[in-house]
Amino acid sequence: MTSETPGPPGGPLAHRVPDLAALELLLAVARLGSLGRAARELGISQPAASGRVRSMERQLGVALVDRSPRGSRLTEAGALVTDWARRIVEAAEAFDVGAQALRDRRDSRLRVAASMTIAEYLLPGWLIALRARRPGTAVALLAGNSAQVAERLLGGEADLGFVEGLRVPAGLDAAVVGHDRLVVVTAPGHAWARRRTPVSAAELAGTPLILREEGSGTRQVLDAALGGLAAPLMELSSTTAVKSAAVSCAGPAVLSELAVGEEVLAGRLVRVPVAGVRLRRELRAVWPTGPVPAGPARELLGLTRGA
Amino acid sequence: MTSETPGPPGGPLAHRVPDLAALELLLAVARLGSLGRAARELGISQPAASGRVRSMERQLGVALVDRSPRGSRLTEAGALVTDWARRIVEAAEAFDVGAQALRDRRDSRLRVAASMTIAEYLLPGWLIALRARRPGTAVALLAGNSAQVAERLLGGEADLGFVEGLRVPAGLDAAVVGHDRLVVVTAPGHAWARRRTPVSAAELAGTPLILREEGSGTRQVLDAALGGLAAPLMELSSTTAVKSAAVSCAGPAVLSELAVGEEVLAGRLVRVPVAGVRLRRELRAVWPTGPVPAGPARELLGLTRGA
DNA sequence: ATGGGGACATAACCTGGTCTTATGACCTCG
DNA sequence: CGAGGTCATAAGACCAGGTTATGTCCCCAT
Numbered sequence: 077m078t079s080e081t082p083g084p085p086g087g088p089l090a091h092r093v094p095d096l097a098a099l100e101l102l103l104a105v106a107r108l109g110s111l112g113r114a115a116r117e118l119g120i121s122q123p124a125a126s127g128r129v130r131s132m133e134r135q136l137g138v139a140l141v142d143r144s145p146r147g148s149r150l151t152e153a154g155a156l157v158t159d160w161a162r163r164i165v166e167a168a169e170a171f172d173v174g175a176q177a178l179r180d181r182r183d184s185r186l187r188v189a190a191s192m193t194i195a196e197y198l199l200p201g202w203l204i205a206l207r208a209r210r211p212g213t214a215v216a217l218l219a220g221n222s223a224q225v226a227e228r229l230l231g232g233e234a235d236l237g238f239v240e241g242l243r244v245p246a247g248l249d250a251a252v253v254g255h256d257r258l259v260v261v262t263a264p265g266h267a268w269a270r271r272r273t274p275v276s277a278a279e280l281a282g283t284p285l286i287l288r289e290e291g292s293g294t295r296q297v298l299d300a301a302l303g304g305l306a307a308p309l310m311e312l313s314s315t316t317a318v319k320s321a322a323v324s325c326a327g328p329a330v331l332s333e334l335a336v337g338e339e340v341l342a343g344r345l346v347r348v349p350v351a352g353v354r355l356r357r358e359l360r361a362v363w364p365t366g367p368v369p370a371g372p373a374r375e376l377l378g379l380t381r382g383a
Numbered sequence: 384m385t386s387e388t389p390g391p392p393g394g395p396l397a398h399r400v401p402d403l404a405a406l407e408l409l410l411a412v413a414r415l416g417s418l419g420r421a422a423r424e425l426g427i428s429q430p431a432a433s434g435r436v437r438s439m440e441r442q443l444g445v446a447l448v449d450r451s452p453r454g455s456r457l458t459e460a461g462a463l464v465t466d467w468a469r470r471i472v473e474a475a476e477a478f479d480v481g482a483q484a485l486r487d488r489r490d491s492r493l494r495v496a497a498s499m500t501i502a503e504y505l506l507p508g509w510l511i512a513l514r515a516r517r518p519g520t521a522v523a524l525l526a527g528n529s530a531q532v533a534e535r536l537l538g539g540e541a542d543l544g545f546v547e548g549l550r551v552p553a554g555l556d557a558a559v560v561g562h563d564r565l566v567v568v569t570a571p572g573h574a575w576a577r578r579r580t581p582v583s584a585a586e587l588a589g590t591p592l593i594l595r596e597e598g599s600g601t602r603q604v605l606d607a608a609l610g611g612l613a614a615p616l617m618e619l620s621s622t623t624a625v626k627s628a629a630v631s632c633a634g635p636a637v638l639s640e641l642a643v644g645e646e647v648l649a650g651r652l653v654r655v656p657v658a659g660v661r662l663r664r665e666l667r668a669v670w671p672t673g674p675v676p677a678g679p680a681r682e683l684l685g686l687t688r689g690a
Numbered sequence: 691a692t693g694g695g696g697a698c699a700t701a702a703c704c705t706g707g708t709c710t711t712a713t714g715a716c717c718t719c720g
Numbered sequence: 721c722g723a724g725g726t727c728a729t730a731a732g733a734c735c736a737g738g739t740t741a742t743g744t745c746c747c748c749a750t
Contacts, residue, residue: 137486
């Protein structure tokens with residue numbers, strides 16, 4: 077669900093969700109089994125941790141930890157809350173590593189240029205893995221389309237690039253690091269959601285679809301796969317908008333698998349089987365023709381392909 | 384990546400990631416195209432919004448919005464940051480709706496009892512959808528195993544239940560609302576990650592696996608599917624711990640598809656094909672034998688099956 | 691039994707950030 | 721050229737959260 081929805085009642089989210097420090101504290105308590113130890117790990121005093129957890133419990137109206145003179149264990153409700161909290165913290169970690177890469181523009185040890193889709197969905201995870209393995213590696217990120225990525229690499233402004241698309245830009249060597257697929261999705265209530273027989277290319281081309289605007293990467297791939305014939309029901313300028321429209325059952329939408337993975341898993345969208353259309357596209361690491369880059373770039377490349 | 388990793392350097396996450404209010408503000412600015420309008424929507428003053436965005440930019444070291452006397456548009460970097468921010472906010476929304484349901488114990492209009500897996504991964508999304516459609520419906524959540532869910536329903540302490548498992552508890556009617564599958568996953572570097580030929584039941588039973596502890600729902604399903612013969616390489620007491628072990632390439636792990644969906648999509652784990660083992664299990668809504676419940680329960684039931 | 695140590699709670703005080711109101715500067719458009 | 725929109729700055733009030741110092745309780749080892 078996106079934030080374009082009517083909006084939660086009762087004031088902004090921030091008033092009802094504990095802040096990141098509190099959630100990190102909760103995770104630490106869950107892991108270490110003691111408020112005091114968690115406090116030490118986070119570099120705050122024990123009373124601060126105690127008070128923070130208490131106020132979090134007051135805010136949520138739920139007892140989260142069972143205190144005992146021998147330590148603290150999570151309540152049953154606390155365990156559930158902690159699981160939900162972990163997802164916030166993980167998203168925050170991705171945000172953090174991504175933002176940091178965006179900041180360290182030049183003068184970094186590793187300069188990465190990536191397409192939007194990869195930068196948005198995949199790169200943060202890779203950078204977290206890289207940080208775990210080589211702490212302190214400063215990474216700079218430049219996001220752009222395939223042509224821009226190629227330009228950066230050839231101009232020596234980036235050490236490693238990532239592109240999605242059918243062809244490798246000239247002058248670059250490449251290695252496939254993953255796959256993306258355009259998928260057709262509908263809200264669960266749509267007729268196509270119950271289809272077992274795949275939708276054919278002709279049928280897809282003949283049905284009005286919710287699509288990104290003409291010129292977008294997604295749209296180009298779809299048009300190429302169908303032979304330039306996609307019929308738009310709506311044309312929207314962001315992936316999020318397309319998702320929202322599809323969820324509200326406006327019709328079938330075509331989106332990257334990466335963009336809708338979560339919604340499909342949660343059942344908010346249903347993937348419609350398609351046959352006879354090549355919607356798969358490779359995600360590739362690229363670098364200037366020649367030997368595989370050395371140093372941090374090689375390290376990152378290794379991570380994306382499985383150590 | 385979980386928070387059990389070495390931990391980010393440079394102080395707690397909360398010092399480097401803007402708080403939820405700031406992220407919500409950023410989303411509002413992106414959507415409305417003006418700091419002032421965003422401020423009004425969030426019920427704060429325009430200078431507060433202006434200052435908040437400014438301090439966020441200072442904190443991240445990146446310009447996020449282009450101000451003009453005619454409004455504010457996102458920078459290119461700002462768009463990327465906003466996408467990452469949206470994921471945090473979405474996780475926070477799930478947290479919020481879940482925590483709220485946990486609080487409103489009794490006296491709610493809709494009392495739901497759900498198994499842990501469903502409560503953790505699916506229910507928040509359903510509740511967000513329910514809130515969008517029927518704002519103000521107070522929901523109470525009780526999490527427990529199948530037997531506890533059945534008990535609550537039969538005792539009149541819950542209106543609707545959700546269970547995962549092979550059989551429907553006696554005295555209850557059920558409707559399938561989704562599927563879950565146990566999947567075998569490995570780190571991308573593991574030998575099995577490159578298998579194209581499915582792993583057989585015998586092979587699976589003969590290989591030491593990273594598993595949840597005996598008695599857990601996941602383990603029971605696996606043991607039943609293999610005929611009680613799963614060989615543990617490690618036995619861990621939480622899904623998170625199993626995931627972490629698998630990511631660090633300790634060996635193949637067996638987990639719910641819901642639990643590893645994100646990791647598989649991001650390439651941190653690879654799904655290993657398996658043949659000849661029934662690892663699929665239905666997720667069911669359940670209610671006391673008789674007519675489908677009315678009121679909010681029916682509404683929620685409808686949402687889970689696609690309106 | 692008894693003292694040490696760990697764990698959590700309470701109290702008093704401080705600091706710092708963030709909001710608000712009140713302006714000012716700038717651009718666009720009728 | 722004035723009206724209405726946008727964003728920025730300034731000054732003051734306020735509250736949240738942190739710290740140190742201390743108290744209570746329980747376990748365990750001597």
